[in-house]
Amino acid sequence: MxxxxxxxxxxxxxxxxxRKVRRVAPVLAVALVAVFVVVGVLLGDTPTGAYFRVADQIAMAGIGLALAAAAMLFTRxxxxxxxxxxxxxxxxxxxxxxxxxxxxxxxxxxxxxxxxxxxxxxxxxxxxxxxxxxxxxxxxxxxxxxxxxxxxxxxxxxxxxxx
Incomplete structure (x- = not known):
């Protein structure tokens, strides 16, 4: 088979x-990880006056991974x-x-x-x-x-x- x-x-x-969700979910998962990694990288350089540490940047990437894993559950x-x-x-x-x-x-x-x-x-x-x-x-x-x-x-x- x-x-x-x-x-x-x-x-x-x-x-x-x-069928369709099994094609869409992996694309969505990759997009979520990419967006949250980019946001995490850009957090260190914000002119808002807020102070973000490396742990905050890593946490943003972790949130992206968690959301990607949740999106992949729809393929089950x-x-x-x-x-x-x-x-x-x-x-x-x-x-x-x-x-x-x-x-x-x-x-x-x-x-x-x-x-x-x-x-x-x-x-x-x-x-x-x-x-x-x-x-x-x-x-x-x-x-x-x-x-x-x-x-x-x-x-x-x-x-x-x-x-």
Whole structure:
């Protein structure tokens, strides 16, 4: 498998990662580090009357590195689905759900990313399928819905009250 492959479908496994954010985040990270390093260097020569030490300049570069690391967290989202269930890794947290818990896979109008509908009106956002990825997101939703149809259990229909 090459690194260019973003969505891999096999009969038993599906792996989806966002595309656009994985191209934009590294550029943003480099820009943040560059800007904060330049600001740190220029801090030593300010005519404002404030006195900045070398530690302040290093701290500015450190802030740039911390912000760059935070920007790179947006490249982490991934969805992995197989016959047993679906694993959703968003920016920080990873959840694994058996197909029996997933009632529906949808992409609400106006939403930035897809979501898994769970029992009792709960849901989990799937940041790996983002609206900014256009056709890649459409293809990913089709593949994920096909896996849900194959391995998931049909959602129970609401009971009508007898009166």
């Amino acid at each position: 090459t690194s260019e492959t973003e969505a891999v479908a096999t009969p038993t496994e599906l792996v989806i990662r966002p 989202p991934r969805l992995r689905a197989d016959a047993e269930g679906v694993e959703v890794r968003n920016i920080v947290v990873t959840h694994r759900f058996p197909w029996a818990l997933v009632q529906e896979v949808n992409f609400p109008d106006g939403s930035s990313w897809a979501r898994l509908e769970l029992p009792e009106d709960e849901y989990v956002s799937v940041m790996a399928i983002q609206s900014t990825d256009s056709e890649h997101a459409v293809k990913a939703m089709r593949e994920l819905r096909a896996m849900h149809a194959r391995y998931g259990t049909p959602a129970p229909r609401p009971k009508q009250d007898e009166q």
